[in-house]
Amino acid sequence: MPVRPARSARSRSTPPGDNESRGGHLPDATVDGRWLLLGSDGRLAAYARNREGLLRWTQDRPGGSSWTGPALFPVRDLTHLFIAQGANGYAHFLARRAVPKPDGPAAVDLVHAVQYQSGRPLTAWRSLGNPHQDREKAERLGVPRGAVDDAGALHVLVRNAGRGLMLRREDETGKWEGWRDLQGSMFQDAPAVMAAASGLIEVLIPGEEGAGRWVQPEPHALPERAENIPVAIAPGTAVALETGPDRATYYWTDPASGGIVAHRPGGWVIPLGGAPAGPVAALRATLDGYDCTVLAHCDTEGNVMLAACGTENEGAGLWWSPTGERGAGTPGLALDAHGRVVIAALAPDGSLRIARQNDEPGLAMGPSVRV
Numbered sequence: 001m002p003v004r005p006a007r008s009a010r011s012r013s014t015p016p017g018d019n020e021s022r023g024g025h026l027p028d029a030t031v032d033g034r035w036l037l038l039g040s041d042g043r044l045a046a047y048a049r050n051r052e053g054l055l056r057w058t059q060d061r062p063g064g065s066s067w068t069g070p071a072l073f074p075v076r077d078l079t080h081l082f083i084a085q086g087a088n089g090y091a092h093f094l095a096r097r098a099v100p101k102p103d104g105p106a107a108v109d110l111v112h113a114v115q116y117q118s119g120r121p122l123t124a125w126r127s128l129g130n131p132h133q134d135r136e137k138a139e140r141l142g143v144p145r146g147a148v149d150d151a152g153a154l155h156v157l158v159r160n161a162g163r164g165l166m167l168r169r170e171d172e173t174g175k176w177e178g179w180r181d182l183q184g185s186m187f188q189d190a191p192a193v194m195a196a197a198s199g200l201i202e203v204l205i206p207g208e209e210g211a212g213r214w215v216q217p218e219p220h221a222l223p224e225r226a227e228n229i230p231v232a233i234a235p236g237t238a239v240a241l242e243t244g245p246d247r248a249t250y251y252w253t254d255p256a257s258g259g260i261v262a263h264r265p266g267g268w269v270i271p272l273g274g275a276p277a278g279p280v281a282a283l284r285a286t287l288d289g290y291d292c293t294v295l296a297h298c299d300t301e302g303n304v305m306l307a308a309c310g311t312e313n314e315g316a317g318l319w320w321s322p323t324g325e326r327g328a329g330t331p332g333l334a335l336d337a338h339g340r341v342v343i344a345a346l347a348p349d350g351s352l353r354i355a356r357q358n359d360e361p362g363l364a365m366g367p368s369v370r371v
Contacts, residue, residue, distance in 0.1 A: 026350035032082040036332030039118030040089030058119040062337035086148030091115040105139040131179040137161040143190035150199030194240035206233035241282040283333040296331040
């Protein structure tokens with residue numbers, strides 16, 4: 001597929017919102033999950049983190065090429081930060097926080113905040129606690145992941161100290177339920193979580209004896225354990241995409257080959273090649289009138305790579321094309337207000353690079369903007 005090399009342009013800046021600050025803020029890493037999001041007002045926002053908290057860049061207008069940022073939302077001592085977005089456009093920020101203590105293990109909990117609209121301030125960060133009261137066990141809490149169901153309720157999944165899977169979620173009124181032990185053992189970080197359009201939540205977590213899987217039998221019910229999938233997954237690389245009604249396709253890095261694979265439960269593992277340095281980003285898009293899946297990753301040399309195939313037709317083959325950009329972590333993928341594919345990457349100098357699909361056939365990307 002044609003992918004144009006990027007050239008740089010700098011966007012303008014505007015003042016920050018109420019609970020954010022500005023300055024020479026440089027990102028340390030991309031956040032986990034999908035970090036390029038389309039808000040309910042049609043504007044895109046991109047997120048990263050550094051030692052001071054959450055960074056955000058915001059598109060000035062729907063479909064435009066000018067961006068503002070980064071704005072800083074302070075929250076310290078985060079080890080991981082994940083974003084989940086609901087159908088209402090609300091962005092949920094879910095983080096693992098480890099506060100150092102002089103008298104023993106760090107105090108570890110999960111914290112949560114919400115952004116209701118692109119460019120607006122976040123709510124206050126609120127603690128979701130830790131399923132373990134003992135500080136030594138609490139320190140071994142894993143990396144959180146989340147998904148939002150059709151009622152707007154956030155479901156938080158995390159590996160516990162015993163290497164089983166825990167769930168905490170909001171009820172239909174927005175109140176937090178207690179921790180639920182979904183059982184299991186010998187799991188690794190981190191789970192892949194999908195919220196289907198129907199509202200059903202599905203979870204896959206890598207383990208030493210295959211991947212564990214849970215599926216909700218009906219919306220708002222507790223997820224139920226399904227059979228393990230006898231596959232090996234490089235920890236932290238599994239992502240999920242709904243590719244059919246209530247049907248997930250999982251993408252991960254195979255620890256033996258180092259390449260990306262695709263898998264739908266009940267089917268074969270499909271090698272997709274590539275040499276990812278982190279998780280792949282996955283997005284469904286309409287290309288030339290066809291339902292397609294777009295994939296992106298940063299390879300081991302830092303090159304941002306892009307590919308596309310017919311949805312659920314990975315077996316026909318795909319070809320990784322360099323975008324001409326270099327980045328770290330996982331690229332961001334989203335559709336803008338006009339339905340065009342947009343790819344984002346954090347460049348080695350800490351800047352944000354944004355490129356969007358042009359009008360040529362297939363998945364041809366225009367020149368990048370340096371934000």
